[in-house]
Amino acid sequence: MDVMRKKAGTPVFKISGELDHHTAAAVREKLDKAILLDGARNIVLDFKNLRFMDSSGIGVLLGRYKLIKKKGGRIYVKNVGRQVDKIFTLSGLYQVLIKMD
Amino acid sequence: MKNHMKLNFLGISANENFARSVAGAFASQLDPTLDEISDIKTAVSEAVTNCIIHAYRDKTGEVALEMELEEDTVRVAVEDKGVGIKDVEQARQPFFTTVGGEERSGMGFTVMETFMDEVKVVSKPGYGTIVIMYKKIKGRVGDGIAFARADA
Numbered sequence: 001m002d003v004m005r006k007k008a009g010t011p012v013f014k015i016s017g018e019l020d021h022h023t024a025a026a027v028r029e030k031l032d033k034a035i036l037l038d039g040a041r042n043i044v045l046d047f048k049n050l051r052f053m054d055s056s057g058i059g060v061l062l063g064r065y066k067l068i069k070k071k072g073g074r075i076y077v078k079n080v081g082r083q084v085d086k087i088f089t090l091s092g093l094y095q096v097l098i099k100m101d
Numbered sequence: 102m103k104n105h106m107k108l109n110f111l112g113i114s115a116n117e118n119f120a121r122s123v124a125g126a127f128a129s130q131l132d133p134t135l136d137e138i139s140d141i142k143t144a145v146s147e148a149v150t151n152c153i154i155h156a157y158r159d160k161t162g163e164v165a166l167e168m169e170l171e172e173d174t175v176r177v178a179v180e181d182k183g184v185g186i187k188d189v190e191q192a193r194q195p196f197f198t199t200v201g202g203e204e205r206s207g208m209g210f211t212v213m214e215t216f217m218d219e220v221k222v223v224s225k226p227g228y229g230t231i232v233i234m235y236k237k238i239k240g241r242v243g244d245g246i247a248f249a250r251a252d253a
Contacts, residue, residue: 018118020114020117020146020150021114021150021153022115024204052118052142052143054209055208055209055212056205058206059204060204062204083136083139083140086215086216087143087212090195090208090211090212090215091195
């Protein structure tokens with residue numbers, strides 16, 4: 001699991017690997033650090049290199065949304081695969097996340 | 102095709118990935134699409150995670166993953182000898198969780214129900230829980246991606 005930042009504009013954090021209960025704490029920690037260090041209001045999460053996510057990802061995303069919301073920002077998501085899209089839809093996460101593609 | 106497997110492993114989070122990978126590999130004997138494999142892996146991941154977080158909340162115990170392939174149907178059973186579920190109907194409700202502060206969503210059973218055709222939960226407090234799931238494999242006929250992968 002890596003969170004990589006791309007330069008320029010709204011920061012894009014690339015989430016890779018597998019996001020489950022086992023990796024959730026590490027992903028949460030890395031994302032929070034990146035969000036705080038970056039200081040940007042809005043962020044983009046790119047799921048292109050995410051190989052797997054289960055419902056543990058819902059908590060991670062919702063927690064990050066709360067953090068960003070405090071700064072008045074939004075979370076944009078891109079390259080959401082079919083599986084993750086289904087999980088975002090059934091959990092109602094699309095009420096707070098903005099899909100880019 | 103008729104086949105069967107049973108696997109026992111320690112209920113620690115490192116084995117979530119192991120369990121779903123095994124489930125995906127075993128089910129692939131029915132020539133499922135990549136999406137169908139992902140569905141099974143996701144459901145198994147949810148069931149095994151429930152054992153680790155809920156069934157064995159204060160200790161570490163054994164989890165059993167049992168799978169049966171019969172014709173075009175996969176049957177998956179995930180069993181623990183943990184604390185059990187007092188109210189199964191309540192546990193299956195979307196967003197219901199007994200764990201606070203850990204960013205748990207309470208969507209585990211809802212995800213299993215969404216990705217599988219049928220989910221049965223049998224539980225006895227103090228004895229454990231068994232989650233049995235079924236999925237009919239429609240297969241990769243006409244699925245270009247799966248064919249390309251098989252030819253590679």
